Amino acid sequence: MRWAGRGTEPEAVERFYAVIPAGGIGSRLWPLSRADAPKFLHDLTGSGQTLLKETWDRLSPIAGDDRVMVVCGRAHRAAVEEQLPKLEDRNVVLESEGKDSSAAIGLAAAILEHREPGVIIGSFAADHVIGDQRRFRQAVVEAVAVADAGYIATIGILPSEPAIGFGYIEGGQKLDVPGTTAAYAVTRFVEKPDLATAREYVESGRYLWNGGMFIARADALLDEMAKTKPQLVAGLRRLAAAWDTPERGVVVDEEWPRLEKIAIDYSVAEPAAAAGRLAVVVGEFPWDDVGDFASIAKLQSGGRGSDLAILGEHARVLADSSSGIVVTDRDRLITLIGVENIVVVDTEDALLVTTSEHAQRVKSVVDALKLSGRTDVL
Amino acid sequence: MRWAGRGTEPEAVERFYAVIPAGGIGSRLWPLSRADAPKFLHDLTGSGQTLLKETWDRLSPIAGDDRVMVVCGRAHRAAVEEQLPKLEDRNVVLESEGKDSSAAIGLAAAILEHREPGVIIGSFAADHVIGDQRRFRQAVVEAVAVADAGYIATIGILPSEPAIGFGYIEGGQKLDVPGTTAAYAVTRFVEKPDLATAREYVESGRYLWNGGMFIARADALLDEMAKTKPQLVAGLRRLAAAWDTPERGVVVDEEWPRLEKIAIDYSVAEPAAAAGRLAVVVGEFPWDDVGDFASIAKLQSGGRGSDLAILGEHARVLADSSSGIVVTDRDRLITLIGVENIVVVDTEDALLVTTSEHAQRVKSVVDALKLSGRTDVL
Structure with missing residues (x-):
């Protein structure tokens, strides 16, 4: 199925192929997210759907069921296929070992370019949340037009607040690309700022959130990557x-171990931006990378951040003067008394208690557990 | 075994019989304390011993193994006997149904008086903590002398701080009883005060903590109780x-259901104090009624109240910038990040998360659970 009204879109959308790299575990969401149950396999919005399935449901109406490719680890193949029954076998790319986003997206680009020269690919994280499907689709269609004009395109999200948990994209000159209304040259990518800087960014009107979405002709993306990482490409x-x-098997055994591990931000986005070959399309939709439990709590409470959010099909929670979030995959009684902005994550073999303020620090605990060899709970 | 040096103590100690009413569940310590696993059956000090066993170990050297009586519910008989292998059969008094402390202590007094006219009994809670056995023994011996002189005696604990979680005893004139050094008439009993009042009490030097210990000739105790509650007696x-x-069976079936439920504070202590028949011996030992998780945290941290206390034989806790207490009867990993004065109690079917400040409110949650019929976790 294609999305309604598609006939009025530029011809280039016909050449569009969606790629979903589903690689990250989501350490900041431990102990819910685990090596064998990564973030994208969880329902973190209470929608009843996993984040991966929601991503598929956003992309397949644009690209077509037969034009969505998933790059994932071997260990997650069965779970991915169970989530996405319409995913075609040839559209499943299994990683022998995680090699970061340049290799994951680059391999998808190379396979698709080999199969279908001139293809335009769009890469979208498997574990983000997007609130307005119509506007998302509009942004993707514009980005495809920008990609067709030769740019590496990204979609930058119009900030709703001076968030410090996201990277930002600084926009420059408006681009005159047919079929677009809000496409700009990218001046630079910046890492997560402090609050004062984030406020300046948002007030300036020149900065967008970096949603990690890249849309480009597959050959253009690989050429760009080859400028910085020729061996990898x-x-x-x-x-x-x-x-x-x-x-395939023989070549994988030979090539895979020596693929360089590097994020696509460094191999493509930042150098392309510096060279003036990166464009950004403004996305005016609610977006969140669901980076930690604080952001889940916020999403659940509709941005108010004062109520108690509860995630878990069988959750039994008794709360007295408490706010924050309870995430549980169990049915035992959880009682909260007088705790504010609390984060309680209850799983069979691990319990986490922290606060929204400290939710980002979960990753360092996971790192500490790794270092100390307590991998039974990771 | 009797305690060393006993030969130098007053003859009245020969007539002493210790009574341990083991009736309360300890609702403020839910979900650790349950109907089938009340507070006195837990090790809340990390000593490796249950509170009941520690109580026995304090009293049996004074009274003798054969002169300690336990009053408990039928449901707890097996657990009590397992904890106290030297407890004699005739010293186990089983309650058909809990009837509060007047009935529990009064029945022990009546049985012992019937068996041994002139006996002096001392009643001590099964679930308190006492830090200095030698000084406790000294206070008991003095209280026995005071009881032998005809008073209802209690032991009041010299306050170490203006605690608001305990009741207080106001002392009056010093009593001239042979064998005592610090016995006073009791002016009145007062309920838990607010902080300002508690400070006044402690500064005045006239107030002691009410540790709920009563020492008296059994006949005097019953006579006192009969003044306010003749039917009960x-x-x-x-x-x-x-x-x-x-x-026994026939009489229990007849009498038990109509025994009045009333605390001994109201049937004996307050009226006896008002009539000038109550005396207090000053106890200079660390004491705590372990009333809630905040007090356990404090006991565990040696009064500092800033560290993280961990109770649980198999506890696995990873804490980052956190303080308070974790109590667990399980072995799953508990991770705390940036939570201060937190209380986490982890049991198989219920989890509690609160703070030291709100620890007293646990009881109202238990009451709410009772009212809503969720007795499976009580």
Whole structure:
């Protein structure tokens, strides 16, 4: 199924292919997210759907069920296929070992370019939340037009507040690309700012949130990556050439271990921005990367941040003068008395108690557990 | 075994019998304390011993193993006997139904008076903590002397701080009783004060904490109780007369249901104080009624109240910038990040998260659970 009214969109959308790299575990959401149950396999919005399924449901009406590719680890194949029954076998790319986003997205680009020269790919995280499907679709269609004009395109989200948990994109000159209304050259990408800087960014009107979405012709993306990482791209192209042949296994065994681990922000986005080849389309939709339990609490409470959010199909919670979030995959009674902005995550073998303020620090605890060898709970 | 040096103590100690009413559940310590696992059956000090066993270990060297009586519910008989292997059968008094402290202590007094006229009994809660056994023993010996002189005696604890969680005893004139150094007439008993009042009490030097210990000739205690509750005492005396006979069952069935439920504070202590028949011996030992999780945290941290206390044989706790107390009877990983004065109690079917400040409110949650019929977790 394609989305309604598609006939009025630019022809380039016909060449669009959606890519969903589903690699990250989501350490900041431990102990809910685990190596064997990563963030994208959870329902973190209370919608009854996993984040991965919601991502599919956003993209398949734009690209078509047969034009959505998922890149994931072997360990998650069964769970991914269970979530996405319409995902085609040839659209499942299994990673022998996680090699970060440049390799994941680059391999998808190389395979698709090999199969279908001139294809335009769009890469979208498997574990983000987007609130307005119509506006998201509009932004993707504009970004495809920008990509068709030769740019590496991204979608920057119009900030609703001076968030300090996201990276920002600084926009420059407006671009005159047919079929677009809000496309700009990207001046630079910036990492998560402090609150004062975030306020300046939002007040200036020149900054957008970096939602980690990249839309480009597959060949343009690989050419850009090859400027900074030629060996990596050579490996990806060799893998792609063998992918649909009996040689795949042999080439994977040879090439995979030596693929460089690097985020696409460093191999493509930042250098392309510096060279003036990166464009941003403004996305005016609610978006969140659901980065920690504080953001889940906020999403659940509709932004108020004062109520108690409860996530869990069988949750039994008794709360007295308490706010924050309870996440549980169990049915035992959880009682809260007089705790504010609390975060309680209750799983069979691990319990986390923290506050919204400290939710980002969960990752360092996971790192500490890794270092101390307590991998039974990771 | 009797305690060392006993030969130098007054003859009246020979007539001493210790009574341990083990009736309360300890609702403020839910979900650790339950109907089937009341407070006195837990190790709340990390000593490796239950509070009941510690109480026995304090009293049996004074009274003798064969002169300690426990009054408890039928449901707890097996657990009590397991804890106290030297407890004699005839010293176990089973309550058909809880009837509060006047009936529990009064029945023990009546049975012992019937068996051994002139006996002096001392009643001590099964679930308090006392830090200095030698000084406790000294206070008991003095209280026995005071009881032998005809008073209803209590032991008041010299306050170490203006606690608001305890009741207070106002002392009056010093009593001239042979064998005592610090015995006073009691002016009145007062309920838990607010902080300002507690400060006045402590500064005045006239107030002691009410530790709920009563020492008296059994006949004097019953006579005192009979002044306010003649029917109750008549029932208790009838039960006592039948207790060691084949008639016990019949008389219990008849009398037990109509025993009045009333705390001994109201039936004996307050009226006796008003009439000048109550005396207090000053106890200079660390004491705590372990009334809620905040007091356990404080006991565990040696009064500092800033560290993280952990209670649980198999506890696995990872804490980052956190203070308070974790109590668990399980072995799953509990992680705390940036939570201060937190109280986390982790049991198989219920989890409690609160703070030291709100620890007293646990009781009202238990009451709410009772009212809503969720007795499966009580």
